[in-house]
Amino acid sequence: MGQTTKANSLKSAIVVFGALAFGWLTLEIAFKPFLDKARDAIDKSDPTRDPDDFDADTAPKSPSDEDFSDRDLS
Secondary structure (H helix, E strand, O other), rough: OOOHHHHHHHHHHHHHHHHHHHHHHHHHHHHHHHHHHHHHHHHHOOOOOOOOOOOOOOOOOOOOOOOOOOOOOO
């Protein structure tokens, strides 16, 4: 009885592993264009830059920040 239980659990483990591998492969194929873009973006990113750090010099200026005094409004 011990051998059949062990064989059944091994078969179940192999089936589960195969199902997980098949599911992963299906998702990779289905979302390939999106995953390629995401992986390219990750490769191009700068790991030393922290997006939470706010730089006033590099921040885009809003129209309210522009100096309107030198414009001719007439």
